Amino acid sequence: MALRSGLDAKILIIGCGISGIGAAQKLIKHGFRNVVQTGRLGKSNPEIGANWIHGPSQENPVFRLACYYQLLDKEAMSEQNQSVDIGGHPPFVPNCFTSSGRKVDPEMLGPAMELYTMVLGKCQEFYSSGGEPLPSVGEFLKKETLRVAREEWKVDQGTMELRLALLTTLLKIECSVSGTHTMNDVGLGAFGMYKSLPGLDCTFPRGYEGLIQHMMNELPKDIVLYNKPVKCIHWKSTHNQPISKGRICPVTVECINGETFEADHVIVTIPLGYLKMHQHTLLSPHLPLNKSHAIQRMGFGTNNKIFLEFEQPFWDEDCEIIFLLWEDESYLVDVVSDVQMAWTRKLTGFTVLKPTERFGHILCGWIAGHESEYMETLSEYEVLYSVTQLIRRFTVAPKRLLRSQWFHDPYTCGSYSYVAKGCSGYDIDTIAEPLPLAGSNAEPLQVLFAGEATHRYFFSTVHGALITGWREADRLISHYTPLSGVITSKL
Structure with missing residues (x-):
């Protein structure tokens, strides 16, 4: 039931990622006047975070916005590109190098790639069929691929070992895709819950930052407050102070610097990693136990990028991804035995940045898990030295390095979520449920939750984050329906 005119409701959005910006955009366009958003200033590097538009088709709101702002090239926007269904795994053209310095013919390794794709597809089927034989994706992948390989590959020992080495590399890369330390931590029964959209993954020619800037430009200039880290959200009328016109707001947001902001509603769009680390101090009173337990059960890992620049390419002109195959490694192991001494062994996949005219000769290496977190503790010189030694073993040395450090970022504490x-899916729904919970006598919709980890099917994606921001904005819009003076949304 509407309590008063929604246009006068005071709404505070915590977080200035695409989820928070999307929520603010929709509320402003629907006539809400008192929307305030918190953000933080700082140097950012293009594509140090999100890289692709996954599933660039009309079903993807990020793609629709990118087209609306004219941020993509003609090929990415073509109907042909939108109609390709890759099942979440782009068909990159590979180059494969071994730890003994050999370049391997991809055709010889083709059966390994096909087997891995087939078994990964089987992993996704258990969500709808049930009866998963093992608890985790990693356990099933390892067991099933080894079984099929030994039964069906009639090849010499050398070829068998190289194919198994590629399977190991692909398993490590899957850790980066899922944002987990090991695929043994990813639940098999829920793995197929994630939904991929049609379309051949594409990138922004000028980076994701262009999309954020266009969205920010549509917001009123004075609604974003920077450098206001939040200490505690006091909800359920436990920390109320009177504001203008004698009205009392049910929520007070306390900042680290001592400032406070009153609100009728707060939309929390911060990463799940931050919630995991600070949930017992971020809200007062504490979260209900079912929500707290769901936050702890949900997986949230680290996936970092290491950019390497070379004087000249050692890869083929049509190459899109480079695989490093360790010939001396145990079969199908996606963690290293000694993180400090061998963390670079988790760095097994490199995408080629294109076009060359824009980037030069740059590779983007992907590394996930505790190995990735340890890499963040090293100096840039130590990382460059270690990675140079690694690449030299396989090919040639890079001349320059740039890396991300998401685990040690105090406001992210990692990269993105996975279903552990x-x-x-009930845990995701529980995390997304507003406070106070249904059935309470307190003022409704005091604290709402958005962000990629609150979307049941698009977790870990930018479009999932955007959709959830819109979802919570729509929740408030519906709460105050009918509104007077509603502005038609263009989103």
Whole structure:
């Protein structure tokens, strides 16, 4: 039931990522006047975070916005590109190098790639069929690929070992795709819950930052407050102070610097990693136990990028991804035995940045898990030295390096979410449920939750984050319906 005119409701959005910006945009366009958003200033590097538009088709709101702002090239926007269904795994043209310095013919390794794709597809089927035989994706992948390989590949020992080495490399890369330390932590039964959209993954020619800037430009200039880290959200009328016109707001947001902001509603769009680390101090009173437990059960890992620049390319002109194959490694192991001494062994996949005219000769290496977190503790010189030694073993040395450090960023504490063992879609729904919970006598919709980890099917994606921001804005819009003076949304 509407309590008063929604246009006068005071709404505070915590977080200035695409989820928070999307929520603010929609509320402003629907006539809400008192929307305030918190953000933080700082140097950012293009594509140090999100890289692709996954599933660039009309079903993807990020793609639609990119087209609306004219940020993509003609090929990415073509109907042909939108109609390709890749099932979430782009068909990159590979180059493969071994730890003994050999370049391997991709055709010889083709059966390994086909087997891996087939078994990964089987992993996704258990969500709808049930009866998963093992708890985790990693356990099933390892067991099933080894079984099929030994039964069906009638090849010499050398070829067998190289194919198994590629399977190991692909398993490590899957850790980066899922944002987890090991695929043994990813629940098999819920793995197929993630939905991929049609379209051949594409990038922004000028980076994701262009999309954020266009969205920010549509917001009123004075609604974003920078450098206001939040200490605690006091909700359920436990920390109220009177504001203008004698009205009392049910929520007070306390900042680290001592400032406070009153609000009728707060939309929390911060990463799940931050919630995991600070949930017991971020809200007062504490989160209900079911929500707290769901936050802890849900997986949230680290996936970092290491950019390497070379004087000249050692890869083929049509190459899109480079695989490093360790010939001396145990079969199908996606973690290293000694993180400090061998963390670079988790760095097994490199995408080629294109076009060359824009980037030069640059590779983007992907590394996930505790190995990735350890890499963040090293100096840039130590990382460059270690990676140079690695690449020299396989090919040639880079001349320059740039890396991301998402685990040690105090406001992210990692990269993105995954559905861990023992977790289900109900946990995601529980995390997304507003406070106070249904059935309470307190003022409704005091604290709302958005962000990629609150979307049941598009977790870990930018479009999932955007959709959830819109979802919570729509929740408030519906709460105050009918509104007077509603502005038609263009989103």
